[in-house]
Amino acid sequence: MRFARVKLAFRNYSTTASSAPVRVRFAPSPTGQLHLGGLRTALYNYLLARKTNGQFLLRIEDTDQTRYVPGAVEKLMASLSWAGIVPDEGPEIGGPHSPYYQSERTQLYLDRANQLIKDGHAYRCFCSTERLSSIREQRKQQGHVLAYDKHCSHLTGKQIQSHLESRVPFTVRHNVPLEGSTTMEDLVHGRVQFQHHVLDDTILLKSDGFPTYHLANVVDDHAMGITHVLRGEEWLPSTPKHLLLYKAFGWTAPVFGHLPLLLNENRAKLSKRSGHVHVEHYIDQGYLPEAVNNFVALLGWHPGQSQEEIMDMNDLVRLFDLNHLHRAAAVVDPMKLGWINKQHLLRRAESPDGLASLVDDLAPLVQQRLDKSASSQYLGQVISTVKDRIRVLKDIPDLCSYFFVPPDYTRPEAETLKRKLKQNVWQLVVEDPDTVLKPMQQLSFEEPGSIKDWIHTLSEDHGVKANHLMMVLRYIMTGTSVGAGVADTMHVLGKPICTSRLQNFVKSENK
Known part of the structure; x- marks a missing residue:
């Protein structure tokens, strides 16, 4: 598709709170999971509706029954609900323009297609699959645009009637004018001009009676009073076809904005298969x-x-x-x-309500994999302790499992770490455990500060560096070399668990 950007300036459209309320929609096809591009489209439409005190609609474009995936609608709506994007009208909520499944609106599309045929803006195409394939191959070899040759637009009334009486399958095609151009003002791309001679006579109604996207979205957007259409850039080449349909029906077209492509880290188009x-x-x-x-x-x-x-x-x-x-x-x-995500996690953890919501999110992750008995209070302590060191909540069961189960010292990583610990500190803890164990049992674990003071006192009394002692204690308590502060970690674990882990570790080392 060839088109020209005549003017690169943005359309100056005010979206202040006093702007006229808009009606926008998110209209996905139930062909799989909601992807980031779809979420962005839904979000922008939702934000525009809320900004202007307008309405946000959810419409399911399920006219392509061959690509329909059972359960996709339910998963899609669950993902939108998770994101907090709640429609004002839609399949579950209902509304004045129901039904919101396009498969339940087929009679409306048929009526509109017949109106276009009557007015000369569309025609029935009786061409066989073989002829269409032949046309495509011929035009491809000639280096032409792979467009239909308008053969059936020239059929006489008598020929059309004969085909209908013989029940020859047909589609309904848009009768795009060969001359002239269509110019639009896009919210993102500015003024864009499309030459009609490069546009195909797109199929509007398939032989099974279901509409294509091109007819259904125009008919529904008008019927539902949509004022603005924000959608992906991949739909920009189709927009002149839609604008010509609005013109054919005598309707006012909505304002269009085509959102930029999403790329992966290699700057290739983001694949939905990933x-x-x-x-x-x-x-x-x-x-x-x-x-x-x-x-x-x-x-x-x-x-x-x-x-x-x-x-x-x-x-x-x-x-x-x-x-x-x-x-x-x-x-x-x-x-x-x-x-x-880390910044939002930190922001949530700052308030009691936010921390409680994080606990609710973390609980199933921990209970399914590690500890079914972990209390909300304990989970809150864990989050508060490690929040500066994680990106997502799943990092806690993945990287901080020692808060819920004893560390596994047989892991290769743990064995490697063990060899790096200072031998003199190791001997102090393992060969003379009472040096550490007895004062630990007398220690208050109410505050991390008291544990930190004890570590520094112990290191001074025995002539070892405090950070070396902390490394050994961290290894015994967690089996790792990184994480939250040792004193903070021991405070959350509590005296009984810390004492038990030290005793069990010493026993295993002295066998």
Whole structure:
């Protein structure tokens, strides 16, 4: 598809709180899991609706029954709910424009297709699959645009009637004019011009009676009063076809904005086949919804003069402005997402309610894999202790399992670490355990500070460096060389567990 950007300036569209309320929609196909690009489209439409006190609709475009995946709609709605993107109208909620499944609106599309045929803007195509393949191959060899040759647009009324009486299968094609051009003002790309002679006579109604996207989305957007369409850049070449349909029906077209492509770290187009592009992947990995929303929002938009980078949904609504959408393709950087998630995790952990919500998210991750009896209070202590050292909640059961189960000293990593510990400190703890064990049993574990003071006193009394003693104690308590402070970790574990781990470790080493 060839088109020209006549003017590169953005359309100046104000999205202040006093702007006229918009009606926008997210209209996915139930062909698989919700991916990051789909989430971004849904989010931008949702933000625009909330910014202008408008309405956000969810519509399921399930007219391609060959690609329908059972359960996809339920998973899609669950992902949107997780992200906090709740529609004002849709399949479960209902609304004045129901049904919101396109497969239940086929009569409307048929009526509109017949209207287009009557007015000369569409025609029935009776061409066989073999003829269509032959046309494509011929045009390909000639180096022409792979478009239909308009053969059936020239059939006489008598020929059409004969085919209908013979029950010859047919599709309905858009009768695109050969001359002229269509110009549009895109919210992202500015003024874009399309020459009609490069447009195909797209199929509007398939032989099974179901519409294609091109007809259904135009008919439904008009019927549902959609004022703005924000969608992926891949739909930009199809927009002149849609605008011609609006013109044929005598309807006012919505305002369009085509969002930039998403690229992977190698700057190749993000593949939907990659598991890491699906929202469910990030849910399973323990990312926070506000962090994923924050990250996705920045893939094609910026908050203007605001220096804010960490934003929750309220912040995004407050700052969202269509004038700050950009054309450049956006790179999906997992490292940046991890950093953003960490900032949101820290922000949540600062308040009692936020910490409680983190505990609710962490509990199933721990209870399924490590410790079914872990209390909410204990989980809250663990989060508060390690929050500066994790990117996602899943890091806690993955990297900090020692808070719930004894460390495994037989792991190769643990054996390697053991050889790096200072021998004199090792001997102090393992060969003369009462030197450490007896004062530990008398120690108060109420505050990390008292444990830290005890470690420093013990190191001074026995002429060893405090950091070397901490390394040995960390190894015994956790089996690792990194993590939160030793005193903080021992405080959370508590005296009984710390005492037990030291005793059991000494026994195993002295066998």
